[in-house]
Amino acid sequence: MARSRESVSKKEKEKKKAKQKQEKLEKKEARKGSNKGKSLEDMMAYIDENGNLSSTPPDPTKKKEINPEDIQLGVPRQVEEEPIEGPRKGVVKFFNESKGYGFIIDQQTQESIFVHIRQLTEPIKERDKVTFEVENGQKGLNAVNVQKEK
Incomplete structure (x- = not known):
């Protein structure tokens, strides 16, 4: 009869691998369970009238009208000033x-x-x-x- 050639170190390595696999499965389950409690409404973020992030929707009465023509893109053109004459x-x-x-x-x-x-x-x-x-x-x-x- 042949004896098993498994050594102690082989058995320890197999135990270690099984333990790591189990820990990986536990972490996966924990990640899945953590997002279930949040609804879409809980994950929403709003911007208030001052441009700051807020968890509550903005008040429509504080809404400001902005004329798109007033928005300046790029660097404003320099107005050439007439140089002061004389010394x-x-x-x-x-x-x-x-x-x-x-x-x-x-x-x-x-x-x-x-x-x-x-x-x-x-x-x-x-x-x-x-x-x-x-x-x-x-x-x-x-x-x-x-x-x-x-």
């Missing part, structure tokens, strides 16, 4: 002499205007009061004929 006054916000450029804050419009070292009539530094004229450059307004106020 402007401003203060040097930043100037890097080694790189040769800086920015001036216009006193009237409070906008930052680029200035290059080639447009200076005399050397300037930060916090200097200057007068200048403006022209449109590739990336925006550029200061030209920049002079220190005396």
Whole structure:
């Protein structure tokens, strides 16, 4: 008669596999049973008049009418402002002499205007009061004929 060649480790592996299979079946049953209690109404989400998620339907009296023509898609077009004629006054916000450029804050419009070292009539530094004229450059307004106020 032949003896069984099963070792202890083989039996342990088979027990482990059977246990894993049983656990997998139990998890599957638990998943199936968890969704049975919810109805469609319980799973619904609504958006209130402020755009926030809510579990209650929105109040129809608070509904706002929106004109589709008022909805703006993309970036609004820039309206070109006519540049102020004559010399402007401003203060040097930043100037890097080694790189040769800086920015001036216009006193009237409070906008930052680029200035290059080639447009200076005399050397300037930060916090200097200057007068200048403006022209449109590739990336925006550029200061030209920049002079220190005396």
